[in-house]
Amino acid sequence: MKKLSIVKIGGNVIEDRAELNRFLVNFSKMEGAKILVHGGGKLATKLASQMGIESKMTNGRRITDAKSLEVITMIYGGLTNKNIVAQLQALGINAIGLSGADGNTIQAHKRPVKDVDFGFVGDLDGINSKLISSFLSIGLTPVFCAISHDGNGQLLNTNADTIASEIAIGMSKSYETTLYYCFEKKGVLMNVSDESSVVKNIDSKSYKDLLDKNIIADGMLPKMHNCFLALQQKVNKVCIGDISMLLSDSKVFTTITL
Amino acid sequence: MKKLSIVKIGGNVIEDRAELNRFLVNFSKMEGAKILVHGGGKLATKLASQMGIESKMTNGRRITDAKSLEVITMIYGGLTNKNIVAQLQALGINAIGLSGADGNTIQAHKRPVKDVDFGFVGDLDGINSKLISSFLSIGLTPVFCAISHDGNGQLLNTNADTIASEIAIGMSKSYETTLYYCFEKKGVLMNVSDESSVVKNIDSKSYKDLLDKNIIADGMLPKMHNCFLALQQKVNKVCIGDISMLLSDSKVFTTITL
Numbered sequence: 359m360k361k362l363s364i365v366k367i368g369g370n371v372i373e374d375r376a377e378l379n380r381f382l383v384n385f386s387k388m389e390g391a392k393i394l395v396h397g398g399g400k401l402a403t404k405l406a407s408q409m410g411i412e413s414k415m416t417n418g419r420r421i422t423d424a425k426s427l428e429v430i431t432m433i434y435g436g437l438t439n440k441n442i443v444a445q446l447q448a449l450g451i452n453a454i455g456l457s458g459a460d461g462n463t464i465q466a467h468k469r470p471v472k473d474v475d476f477g478f479v480g481d482l483d484g485i486n487s488k489l490i491s492s493f494l495s496i497g498l499t500p501v502f503c504a505i506s507h508d509g510n511g512q513l514l515n516t517n518a519d520t521i522a523s524e525i526a527i528g529m530s531k532s533y534e535t536t537l538y539y540c541f542e543k544k545g546v547l548m549n550v551s552d553e554s555s556v557v558k559n560i561d562s563k564s565y566k567d568l569l570d571k572n573i574i575a576d577g578m579l580p581k582m583h584n585c586f587l588a589l590q591q592k593v594n595k596v597c598i599g600d601i602s603m604l605l606s607d608s609k610v611f612t613t614i615t616l
Numbered sequence: 617m618k619k620l621s622i623v624k625i626g627g628n629v630i631e632d633r634a635e636l637n638r639f640l641v642n643f644s645k646m647e648g649a650k651i652l653v654h655g656g657g658k659l660a661t662k663l664a665s666q667m668g669i670e671s672k673m674t675n676g677r678r679i680t681d682a683k684s685l686e687v688i689t690m691i692y693g694g695l696t697n698k699n700i701v702a703q704l705q706a707l708g709i710n711a712i713g714l715s716g717a718d719g720n721t722i723q724a725h726k727r728p729v730k731d732v733d734f735g736f737v738g739d740l741d742g743i744n745s746k747l748i749s750s751f752l753s754i755g756l757t758p759v760f761c762a763i764s765h766d767g768n769g770q771l772l773n774t775n776a777d778t779i780a781s782e783i784a785i786g787m788s789k790s791y792e793t794t795l796y797y798c799f800e801k802k803g804v805l806m807n808v809s810d811e812s813s814v815v816k817n818i819d820s821k822s823y824k825d826l827l828d829k830n831i832i833a834d835g836m837l838p839k840m841h842n843c844f845l846a847l848q849q850k851v852n853k854v855c856i857g858d859i860s861m862l863l864s865d866s867k868v869f870t871t872i873t874l
Contacts, residue, residue: 405667405690408666408667408668409663409666409667410666428695431694431695431698431699432663432690432691432694432695433690433694434694435693435694435695435697435698436689436690436691436692436693436694436695436697436698437686437689437690437693437694439693439694440689440693440694440715440717440718440763440771441689441771443715443717443718444717444765444769444770444771445769447717447720447765447767447769448767448768448769452719452720453717453718453719454714454718454719455715455717455718456712457698457701457713459698459701459702459705459711459713460698460701460711460712460713461710461711461712461756462705462710489754489756492754496747496750498719498747505698507702507705509705509706510706511702511703511705511706512702513698513699513702
């Protein structure tokens with residue numbers, strides 16, 4: 359099977375122009391078919407406050423009302439996505455920016471209201487792997503923003519980590535996929551305050567050990583949970599690290615396998 | 617040759633949600649391969665003023681500085697484009713939203729500074745007709761916002777009429793193309809205050825007569841000039857009218873041929 363890399367970058371990378379440039383250079387050097395998924399970061403919150411739109415929270419969780427969705431569509435779908443695409447074009451990568459509505463690539467439904475009404479937030483139903491494969495086969499590099507749609511005209515704000523893993527899972531039928539989660543640390547750390555304590559490999563067995571020893575906790579728990587869900591659904595490998603992990607000579611990052 | 621329709625809608629249609637919906641319904645009913653090009657309208661000006669960005673004009677012409685370009689990218693490339701795409705998906709059209717940077721579809725260079733520095737405004741160099749043909753052949757309907765790029769990472773604000781005619785010209789090598797300019801009037805009028813005075817057909821000869829009689833003047837002159845330029849470059853037909861012209865039983869609009 360052909361290889362495919364799916365790379366997710368978070369808000370910390372996007373907000374810092376120099377860091378974003380470094381990331382895009384590294385990404386452009388990756389060999390083979392690849393897909394980029396970007397989150398949003400604080401740019402949307404900043405614009406919302408300039409426009410006098412209040413960020414609504416319930417129990418510490420953000421609510422996406424109609425106005426917030428407009429801001430997200432402007433920033434993630436417009437400003438961030440189009441600038442990343444233009445910069446990748448300058449680096450020789452034939453990038454194409456997509457929301458989930460474009461080509462019906464990412465299908466979702468509005469999250470059902472239970473204790474909390476999250477507003478226009480999407481829970482994923484699936485991806486259009488056939489169209490994404492067509493794009494890859496003609497040399498395009500899809501760049502997804504974290505917006506899906508419900509097929510009835512409604513755009514939906516969607517978690518970028520989840521979009522990345524759903525794309526990796528959906529593409530695993532036809533590709534040997536590696537999912538890269540880029541963030542500000544060098545990987546999963548044995549000691550959270552020691553950047554040199556990166557755990558190089560984690561599998562199902564060592565993951566259980568790390569959990570038992572309370573080494574993986576807090577914010578890393580749902581991330582790791584998602585990684586294993588992806589691996590169980592035929593994603594070949596998941597890597598967690600900073601932007602240097604994309605370089606072919608990089609050695610310091612965490613690789614997760616079943 | 618297969619037929620291809622290229623439809624341009626202006627700001628007046630986009631700003632009015634009900635009118636935009638009516639347009640999209642009519643557009644979705646058009647048979648055969650089709651491409652939509654949308655301008656921006658006053659939404660960008662409104663957002664710019666909310667953000668405290670001044671609209672800069674020189675000799676009555678708008679200047680696109682870096683901040684204005686950001687707003688244009690947010691509104692045209694993000695909010696307007698993605699919402700049109702999501703609505704077309706709901707109408708059964710597999711739309712894909714594009715700026716000129718996406719897939720390197722519209723190439724341009726920054727307008728050279730002569731008497732006026734227009735800022736980040738693009739003069740067109742060409743389109744990627746091969747990729748656009750690939751999209752059409754797999755059933756996609758491209759939806760272009762009026763943004764091009766220079767291949768060096770710079771997005772450029774570009775006139776939507778010009779983008780539409782450049783796409784029509786570029787696609788005419790492989791398709792029998794009709795270019796539709798949708799605006800608020802029913803067509804070219806013999807008497808500008810009488811909506812029932814639509815000129816049904818104009819060709820090179822009758823165009824000269826209309827010019828001699830001063831019936832075509834003011835804002836319509838550059839539009840007509842562009843239409844004949846497109847026709848001279850193998851576009852089959854140009855139609856000017858309101859959104860009802862897209863319906864198969866429509867009779868009242870202006871058709872321009874060589």
